[in-house]
Amino acid sequence: MIVPLLDLKAQYNSIKTDIDSAVAEVFESQYFINGPQVKQCEKAISNYCNTSDAVGVSSGTDALLIALMVEGIGAGDEVITTDFSFFATAGSVARTGAKPVFVDIDPISYNIDPDQIRSKITSDTKAIIPVHLYGQVADMDPIMEIAEEYNLTVIEDGAQAIGAEYKGRRAGSIGHYGCFSFFPSKNLGTSGDGGIVVTNDPKRSEMLMIFRNHGSKPKYYHKFIGGNFRLDTLHAAVVLAKLPHLDSWSDVRKHNADRYRQLIEEKGLIDNGVISLPVEVANRHIYNQFVIRAEKRNDLQAYLKEKKIGTEVYYPVPFHSQECFAYLNQKDEFPESEAAANETLALPIYPELSDDQAIFVVNSIVGFYSDQRYI
Ligand SMILES: Cc1ncc(COP(=O)(O)O)c(C=O)c1O
Numbered sequence: 001m002i003v004p005l006l007d008l009k010a011q012y013n014s015i016k017t018d019i020d021s022a023v024a025e026v027f028e029s030q031y032f033i034n035g036p037q038v039k040q041c042e043k044a045i046s047n048y049c050n051t052s053d054a055v056g057v058s059s060g061t062d063a064l065l066i067a068l069m070v071e072g073i074g075a076g077d078e079v080i081t082t083d084f085s086f087f088a089t090a091g092s093v094a095r096t097g098a099k100p101v102f103v104d105i106d107p108i109s110y111n112i113d114p115d116q117i118r119s120k121i122t123s124d125t126k127a128i129i130p131v132h133l134y135g136q137v138a139d140m141d142p143i144m145e146i147a148e149e150y151n152l153t154v155i156e157d158g159a160q161a162i163g164a165e166y167k168g169r170r171a172g173s174i175g176h177y178g179c180f181s182f183f184p185s186k187n188l189g190t191s192g193d194g195g196i197v198v199t200n201d202p203k204r205s206e207m208l209m210i211f212r213n214h215g216s217k218p219k220y221y222h223k224f225i226g227g228n229f230r231l232d233t234l235h236a237a238v239v240l241a242k243l244p245h246l247d248s249w250s251d252v253r254k255h256n257a258d259r260y261r262q263l264i265e266e267k268g269l270i271d272n273g274v275i276s277l278p279v280e281v282a283n284r285h286i287y288n289q290f291v292i293r294a295e296k297r298n299d300l301q302a303y304l305k306e307k308k309i310g311t312e313v314y315y316p317v318p319f320h321s322q323e324c325f326a327y328l329n330q331k332d333e334f335p336e337s338e339a340a341a342n343e344t345l346a347l348p349i350y351p352e353l354s355d356d357q358a359i360f361v362v363n364s365i366v367g368f369y370s371d372q373r374y375i
Pocket of ligand 1 (some may be wrong): 059060061062085086088131159160195
């Protein structure tokens, strides 16, 4: 049996006619830039995220970058974020010229630890970027409280968390901006790169639209220096075709997570302490990733690879240890992000995963820990 980390062909085959006709429609129109599907997609995503506005952009990375640019964040400013995320979170801050300031994570949720934010605030701090890692919203109430107290902008990095909820509120609708990615491996992925920024502030929304088009309004008059951050019509059309399926896909991911939990517990892997399971912390978790902690993680990953089971380490190097951030010299202790980088492993959780495949994954994990070579 083969169990890939993700099976996009299976997803495509299940909705092939919808995708093919959405793409064909764009080709028929030849309206590749700012076609009507872009506005439709923005309307549909703002409805889905419970925000008044949404602005399609070229990627999740550019969603973060453009939000920072609209806020005028740059050299001399500091932006507080987690130490443990995909590179784009911190990279976007550094690209503006601002200084990313890292905070350790809560070991249960893997999200930024709100209790450690206050001590990192200085007179240069302008924003906080909480990341909703793996599909679970960060602890937003204390973050919003701190932001209000210090007058900081909150940019939610919801790239992995579209449709996730925190106390009944949708990811992206709590801060000043919510940034999402349509990268193909996300719960709502397009056929390439794409992203969107949601906001409840019409002024910010208008600025996002200006900045994604080289800062021009009217055309050829540039009050700001923006960029080409537009969402292609083709990607908007694909997202629109997939959106009606998103909730059922996320529900099946949750079902798969529950099944893994049950199988892993039944096999005694929790009781003997070799595996710990992801914890749902009062949110709707959309399981973009199902991430366990595992003893001898690297050996387990190699063993599963031999069994043709795809897994991934998200992420092996926390930001404070990245070579490109050595100049930041952030020597604070980040024990939890380091532990997560060393111990975590993502298992296949995609909606088309069969029960036989889930059983095979867990039996293979049992096989690893009972293999004499690894004891
Ligand atoms: C947490 C996080 N932030 C930002 C991004 C960037 O999104 P994109 O790949 O669409 O640029 C990703 C995507 O991988 C991500 O996982």
